[in-house]
Amino acid sequence: MKQYSERIYIAVLKIVKNDLDFDILLSESFSYADIGLIIKYLKRNGLVSDLSGYLEVTELGEKYIKDTAKKLRLGNIEKFIIPQLKDVIEKNSKFDVYLP
DSSP, rough: OOOHHHHHHHHHHHHHHHHHOGGOOOOOOOOOHHHHHHHHHHHHTTSEEOOOOSOEEEEEHHHHHHHHHTTTTTTEEEEEEEEHHHGOOOOTTTOOOOOO
């Protein structure tokens, strides 16, 4: 399975938690297939549950959001904002340079 960043996992968890539209994530980098893989990963790791017929963030998922946001130093404003993932660029190595 393709490895995604923790920011993307947090974004999907927030979308599920706040019952938002997954179209927020669609961009050149992410397709519905990618979103499906991310949800599958989150379900497998117990961060999201669909036992009630729709997706819900579990207690473990809430803890993951809190701990990862703290680790990534996202701050309090991050509670209300879902990052625009089309602007997020994965770092390849410490020697790579990105020029927009």
